[in-house]
Amino acid sequence: MFEGEKVRLRSFELSDLDAIMEHWNDLETRHNSGRATPDSRQEREEFIRNSWKLRSEGKAYIFAIENKKTKEFLGHVSIYIQRNRARSANLGIFIYNKDHWDKGYGTDAMKVILNFGFNYQNLHRMDLGVYPTNKRAIHVYKKIGFKEVGRKREIRFMNGKYSDEIIMDILQREWRKKNE
Ligand SMILES: CC(C)(COP(=O)(O)OP(=O)(O)OC[C@H]1O[C@@H](n2cnc3c(N)ncnc32)[C@H](O)[C@@H]1OP(=O)(O)O)[C@@H](O)C(=O)NCCC(=O)NCCS
Incomplete structure (x- = not known):
């Protein structure tokens, strides 16, 4: 429904x-989410059903990302509304299959979701959390216009080590200026 140059965002089916299920339980991919426990097919089905419910309630907008040309499923991008009055939301993105990384899909999906959030949901700001080791994601977020605004220290424990979480955000007016 919402399209970029390479991807389309649509409802999950x-x-x-x-x-x-082919790629979701990959440990490297899931490390980036800060949650390294496996999900069953049924849990992912619940996630899909919940995405429909949250959207109908206006609480979150969770889209599947597909290749615009081939319609191949690539991953998901989500915005959870956190403060209704301040129009503030939290964003997350996942390209599930590592073979699909570094092909421009994540950047394109981010551009589409920012347009959706700012121009269709009238959000005032969006933020996200990313781990310092996730250099690829940080590069993409900065390129799109997100700024680092703080850090939650040692909030993550993964593979025997604590690590920080970098908080980044973007305001609607900053995004407009970058895209005028
Ligand atoms: C992070 C993610 C969304 C990025 O999407 P993607 O499709 O791989 O990214 P793109 O191909 O659009 O862009 C990747 C960019 O990072 C750059 N990059 C790759 N590895 C890098 C590294 N180690 N350090 C810095 N930049 C790097 C690429 O050169 C490219 O930059 P460019 O477009 O300026 O040339 C995707 O890799 C992903 O889902 N990863 C696993 C889950 C995850 O980490 N989600 C985010 C949690 S906060």
Whole structure:
């Protein structure tokens, strides 16, 4: 429905479950989310059903990312509304299959979701949390216009070590200026 140069954002379908289960439980990918426990197919089905519910309630907008040309399922991008009056939301993005990284899909999906958030949901700001080791993601977020605004120190424990979480955000007016 919402399209960039390479990707389309659309509603999740239960028919996405096969593609999801192929890559979702990959440890390297999941390390980046700060949650390294496996999910069952049924849990992912609940996630999909919940994405429909949250959208209908206006609490979150969770989209599947697909390749615009081939319609291949690539991952998901989400915005959870956190403060209704201040129009503030938290953003997350995942390209599930590592073979699909570094092909421009994440950057393109980020551009599309920012346009959706600012121009269709009238959000005032969006933020996200990213781990310092996730250089690729940090590069993409900075390129799009996110700024580092702080750090939660040693909030993560993964593979025997604590690590910080970098908080980044972007305001609607900054995004408009960058895209005028
Ligand atoms: C992070 C993620 C969304 C990025 O999407 P992507 O499709 O791989 O990214 P793109 O291809 O659009 O862009 C990657 C950019 O990072 C750069 N990059 C790759 N590895 C890098 C590294 N180690 N250090 C710095 N930059 C790096 C690439 O050169 C490219 O930059 P460019 O477009 O300016 O040339 C995706 O890799 C992903 O989902 N990873 C696993 C889950 C995850 O980390 N999610 C984010 C949690 S905060």
